[in-house]
Amino acid sequence: MRPIQKSQKLADVCYDIRGPVLEKAKQMEDEGHKIIKLNIGNLAVFNFDPPDEIVQDMIRNMQGAAGYTDSKGMFAPRKAIMHYSQEKHIHGVTIEDIYIGNGASELIVMGMNALLNSGDEVLVPAPDYPLWTAAVSLSGGKPVHYVCDESAGWMPDMDDIRAKITPNTKAIVIINPNNPTGALYPREVLEQLVEIARQHQLVVFADEIYDKTLYDGEEHISIASLADDVLFVTLNGLSKNYRSCGYRAGWMIVSGEKRHARDYIEGLNMLASMRLCANAPGQFAIQTALGGYQSIQDLVGPGGRLLKQRDLAHKLLTEIPGVSCVKPKAALYMFPKLDPEIYPIADDQEFIRELLIEQRVLLVQGTGFNWIKPDHFRVVFLPNTDDLTEAFGRISHFLEAYRKR
Numbered sequence: 121m122r123p124i125q126k127s128q129k130l131a132d133v134c135y136d137i138r139g140p141v142l143e144k145a146k147q148m149e150d151e152g153h154k155i156i157k158l159n160i161g162n163l164a165v166f167n168f169d170p171p172d173e174i175v176q177d178m179i180r181n182m183q184g185a186a187g188y189t190d191s192k193g194m195f196a197p198r199k200a201i202m203h204y205s206q207e208k209h210i211h212g213v214t215i216e217d218i219y220i221g222n223g224a225s226e227l228i229v230m231g232m233n234a235l236l237n238s239g240d241e242v243l244v245p246a247p248d249y250p251l252w253t254a255a256v257s258l259s260g261g262k263p264v265h266y267v268c269d270e271s272a273g274w275m276p277d278m279d280d281i282r283a284k285i286t287p288n289t290k291a292i293v294i295i296n297p298n299n300p301t302g303a304l305y306p307r308e309v310l311e312q313l314v315e316i317a318r319q320h321q322l323v324v325f326a327d328e329i330y331d332k333t334l335y336d337g338e339e340h341i342s343i344a345s346l347a348d349d350v351l352f353v354t355l356n357g358l359s360k361n362y363r364s365c366g367y368r369a370g371w372m373i374v375s376g377e378k379r380h381a382r383d384y385i386e387g388l389n390m391l392a393s394m395r396l397c398a399n400a401p402g403q404f405a406i407q408t409a410l411g412g413y414q415s416i417q418d419l420v421g422p423g424g425r426l427l428k429q430r431d432l433a434h435k436l437l438t439e440i441p442g443v444s445c446v447k448p449k450a451a452l453y454m455f456p457k458l459d460p461e462i463y464p465i466a467d468d469q470e471f472i473r474e475l476l477i478e479q480r481v482l483l484v485q486g487t488g489f490n491w492i493k494p495d496h497f498r499v500v501f502l503p504n505t506d507d508l509t510e511a512f513g514r515i516s517h518f519l520e521a522y523r524k525r
């Protein structure tokens with residue numbers, strides 16, 4: 121029989137966060153091993169419950185959520201998002217500029233699909249949240265990675281961005297706060313990015329899904345608030361700030377230079393209507409979440425569980441010889457470096473697989489985030505302090521043995 125093969129469109133598409141090492145972990149769990157998972161930013165499985173008012177409101181609204189909605193989303197949640205964009209000083213946003221999706225993920229793919237022709241280039245950070253790279257490839261575009269500079273707190277390297285712009289560059293992706301580095305970009309950095317976008321007429325895709333998960337009293341600035349003459353597509357949602365990944369509730373705001381983007385917006389509208397609408401219970405949740413008590417503050421503020429776990433994870437990690445790590449200012453992740461002189465790793469996926477098999481701790485390798493060398497990995501600091509202590513003890517043992525090889 122003729123083999124049934126995957127589409128050639130998928131040839132360059134890669135999403136390693138749920139890749140082969142995770143399959144191995146599932147197999148080990150089926151065999152009865154307990155694995156400490158520092159691999160996925162899924163808050164609910166670590167007992168970070170969603171705000172009760174969201175859950176109650178969803179249950180109450182369930183009956184009224186059985187029908188399709190407007191393909192961009194229901195009026196009330198879009199209105200709530202409109203108010204949110206005003207709070208973030210994103211100017212001129214109307215209800216029509218807001219699209220609700222089944223998580224930001226669906227809208228990231230939609231935003232790229234509506235824009236890209238074969239050969240169009242999109243600047244994507246390295247490291248990145250790999251859906252961005254995958255979405256560009258899947259849409260027929262070419263992801264071109266610009267480096268974020270670890271020695272500068274993982275800020276985007278402006279010279280590298282400028283050097284990589286070609287006549288085919290259509291857009292730039294900014295992930296702020298950043299997954300996997302935990303970086304939070306200050307105003308000066310955002311202004312420089314806007315200037316580059318302005319000069320080269322790039323669409324700015326701003327992924328701001330962690331914009332309330334901020335430590336040490338930091339503030340988040342939406343890049344779309346900084347200009348009216350650049351087209352911004354801002355992504356956000358409930359998954360992280362409201363601990364509701366499973367509700368699949370995300371949104372996209374188109375703002376700035378919309379007059380010259382009518383055709384693109386038509387494309388977005390068409391793709392939004394083709395998938396009919398986002399799930400309606402999740403839409404109800406958006407309205408309640410944005411209007412309600414912002415309980416993420418209790419987790420990230422003084423004495424908060426996430427803050428404590430970040431501090432502990434960073435301390436334990438950087439006590440290991442040859443491991444350095446920029447302390448995250450935001451989000452749920454750290455992206456530590458293994459000194460290549462001490463840990464000469466050729467294949468970081470294999471390294472992570474060995475760690476899993478020997479110590480039953482699951483991480484994701486740095487190259488899974490399109491990082492350029494096999495010398496980093498990503499840590500999710502969601503497990504409780506006991507589990508984090510246990511996990512870093514095991515990682516430390518593994519690395520000690522690795523040093524002696």
Ligand code: PLP
Pocket residue numbers: 161222223224225226249295298299327329356357358359365368369370
């Ligand atoms: N953007 C970033 C930077 C993420 O880290 C994630 C999930 O981890 C997403 C988007 C996906 O969000 P959603 O659950 O809304 O699809």
